[in-house]
Amino acid sequence: MSVFALVDCNNFYASCEKLFRPDLAHAPVVVLSNNDGCVVARSREVKALGIKMGVPVFQLKDEIVKHGIVCFSSNYALYADMSSRVMNILEEEAPRLEVYSIDEAFMDLTGVDHVTDLLTFGKQVKAKVDKWTGITVGVGIAPTKTLAKLANHAAKKYPATGSVVDLMDPNRQRRLLALVEVGDVWGVGRRISEKLRSRGINTALDLANANPKAIRSEFSVVLERTVQELNGVSCLDLGCVRPTKQQIICSRSFGHRITEKQELREAIAKYTTRAAEKLRGEKRLCRVVNVFIRTSPHAKDEPHYANSLSVELPNPTDDTRDLLEVTEVLFRRIWRAGFRYMKAGVMLADFYEHGTYQQDLFRADGMKANSKVLMSVVDQINHSGLGNVFFASQGVSPQWSMKREHLSPAYTTRWEDLPVVK
DNA sequence: TCTGGGGTCCTAGGACCC
DNA sequence: TCTGGGGTCCTAGGACCC
Structure with a gap:
């Protein structure tokens, strides 16, 4: 048998935060979703207060003050490291x-x-x-x-x-x-x-x-x-080897509503870049690309708009430049002025391994020159912690990026943030 | 003012084929 | 009156998970 x-x-994200803050060992602690939107993890003390998972943080204002609840923005670098x-x-x-x-x-x-x-x-x-x-x-x-x-x-x-x-x-x-x-x-x-x-x-x-x-x-x-x-009859086996992904999604809600085309365009470019990195991390090429944008479904008194568009590429690719060209075109076709956008995203699908796909007959080789070398250099620099290389279309200092006002230091993954014992 | 992100699997139904 | 049968492939959407 x-x-x-x-x-x-137990209470994983909240426990990770507490590990490096012994002063909070018995304090009520919550971890918030991206943009500090809602509660995604609660310490034992917070659960005891009857605060539910997924509650928007603005609804908890009074309780936070009353019980001295300590809030953290999500720090995925920390959680991923502790997890491993x-x-x-x-x-x-x-x-x-x-x-x-x-x-x-x-x-x-x-x-x-x-x-x-x-x-x-x-x-x-x-x-x-x-x-x-x-x-x-x-x-x-x-x-x-x-x-x-x-x-x-x-x-x-x-x-x-x-x-x-x-x-x-x-x-x-x-x-x-x-x-x-x-x-x-x-x-x-x-x-x-x-x-x-x-x-x-x-x-x-x-x-x-x-x-x-x-x-x-x-x-x-x-x-x-x-x-x-x-009834004790095992139907689900252990999935030891991580199955290769079927799709990659990069999407975020914005720190504030976006109304400018240029701002939204930069966000799309940023998500495209991240999605392409993930794709190369999977060692795959993709053929289908999708872009979506939408206004807030919660806003009652303003016009709603949501749209998405996909395209199938002639040749599968993992080159950020190819993908940026495509998402730019898709974005321009679904963009409508006059809305307050809340969220956008890029999806990649239909993956191939290198060298196993049918080449497009009419484009001998769609690959850009030096693609492999350039992309791996970009990925290496960005993973080294030394700095960031990015594509100009992302914008230099975006206004739309996430709100993370309560972020803890990268205790375990950045030298400057190592905890010091005095 | 303010409501996450990233996945998987399954099914129904339409298009199309012979 | 009455309008085939059987298949494949694809997509959209629903449901679930953490």
């Missing part, structure tokens, strides 16, 4: 690991129970991550990924578990399932849980007891798999 463990970092430290430890502990998101991973523990008791093993992993990184994790162990998620959920919810739950025993599984609302099951979102409830399926146990075939015809093959997994 397979054995999966789900290891998940945690994942490296987990990788040493298990033969196979799937890094599922920045703060959680599935481990394959099949066979481990011949050597150690699973609960003991889970506690060892937790202790090691805690000692080496200062990040606390919860561990859920079960015969399927969906049950491992649920075990992890229980590990967090019930302090008596010591944050590690072994859910291999079927009787224990049933007892827990009866206590969990159906909407808390992995793969059951708001829409589906509403529909399930209208059919009298309220708990995870109700869902586990449903007829899989009926679920498939009324809902989907995805939910049918969930039913199987809740």
Whole structure:
């Protein structure tokens, strides 16, 4: 029988910020989304205050003052670095690991129970991550990924578990399932849980007891798999090797509304450049390029406009210059004056490996001269931390860039920001 | 005034083919 | 009255995840 463990970092972003601010060890801390828009992470103290995930920060003004909540802008360089430290430890502990998101991973523990008791093993992993990184994790162990998620959920919810739950025993599984609302099951979102409830399926146990075939015809093959997994039948295997991306999206909401064509144009150029970097990081070429722009869907009293346009290139490319030419044309075609734009983005899709695509018959080789060399030099300089090389169309000091008023230092990734112990 | 960003998978339906 | 059958490919959109 397979054995999966789900290891998940507690309040990850908030915990990362606290690590370097011992003075805030017991303070309520939130981390905000881009543009300091809404709450994306909450420390234990903030959760206890009943503040919900995703709340716009302007609605919390009073509570921030009242409870002395400390706000941080998101510092992805810090979180990504801490994440890789945690994942490296987990990788040493298990033969196979799937890094599922920045703060959680599935481990394959099949066979481990011949050597150690699973609960003991889970506690060892937790202790090691805690000692080496200062990040606390919860561990859920079960015969399927969906049950491992649920075990992890229980590990967090019930302090008596010591944050590690072994859910291999079927009787224990049933007892827990009866206590969990159906909407808390992995793969059951708001829409589906509403529909399930209208059919009298309220708990995870109700869902586990449903007829899989009926679920498939009324809902989907995805939910049918969930039913199987809740019954201990593993349908979802570990995705150890990161699948190559199918698409790359770069989009941001702006620090303030944009009305000038030139400003929006610069933003598009900037996103194009970032998307092209990601594409080269994947070692892929892309053939389809899409640009979109939109006004705020929340604004009640002003005209709305949203549009997007795609194009298929004659030859796949990863050259920033090619992509900039294309997104510029697409942008000009969807731009309309007289709106207050909130967001824009660039999407790349239809990827190819180098040398495996059909060349356009009428353009012997679309490649620009020295493309490969120039792009790799640009990427190297920009990754070195020494400075930035960029394309003129991005503008020199953009007004539209993100609002990040509460950004913490790059403690772990920039020499000048290294914390000093006095 | 102020509401994130980046992904995946699946399905239905239309276009098109013989 | 009555208007084929079976397939492929593509796209848009819905639902989910963190």
